[in-house]
Amino acid sequence: MKTTVVGSYPKPKWLTSIVSKFKEGKVSEEMLEEAYRDAVKAVVKDHEMAGVDIIWDGEMRREEMTSYFAERIDGFVIYGEVRVWGNNYYPKPAIVDELRYRDELAVNDYLFLKEVTDKAIKVPITGAYTIVDWSFNEYYSSKEEAVYALAEVLNVELRKLVRAGADYIQLDEPAISTHPEELEIAKNAVEITTKGVNAYLGIHICYGDYSTIFPEILEFKVDQLDFEFANRNFEDLKLLREYDFTKDLGFGCIDVHTKRIESVGEVKESIKKALEIVEPEKLYVDPDCGLKLLPREVAFKKLEVMVKAAKEVEEWLE
């Protein structure tokens, strides 16, 4: 089995401070760029020390998983902050023109990460369905049309990533399970996004009720389905048992919504449950979701525990 991360990691506090100073015009673009690069090196070091097999750069440059992409694709504008839940706000994008590929989205991050580490790399990209679902559509005649147009744009990026050497790409689609009635649109979007893309492909889905997307989700054309299990007491494993699960499993076994650090023993027990469903070589052990909201030392310890548990299960298997 392999260990990996979903994507995000807590930003070093000094980076957050430099980014705000940059927005106030108090530090130069050159200093900001150096800070981003140093932050990636720090995050990579944390992942290497924890022993994670397949890593990403912790999404140091991404402040938000929708607007980051929208800002870099022609046809989107960002009006301002919108209240989503409680007192949380996010900069909601709006589609106001034809969506067109403008600039790379993750290729440069991938290339830099490759310079920094010899570890295997996974590139997470927010999926077309989720970006459109979390945006206003003021241009296309239907949501479906907007999703497919964006999927074409993302397809250009995925092809570029593969040309740059990326061999493992993950589409983040948390919105999928919140609109099961639009599953067909999301499925078509994945096919458009990944057509001609010669890489190992995964899809990460968190939130929502998984029972509403089974068994249709098994028909999505990806190699791996990555779900959160820890936050749901591993109850959703029953869905995998109920239907014939033949894909690789991204097995979220670390709760990212609590600062409590799991014990190695309990994570081992969880991994063993997953092994009742998939073979070890089809199992990718990871946290439920990105770790960015946790204190950095907690995120690091959780990764350490996860890797230790996976190693001990492997020894137990032998």
Ligand SMILES: [Zn+2]
């Ligand atoms: Zn997630």
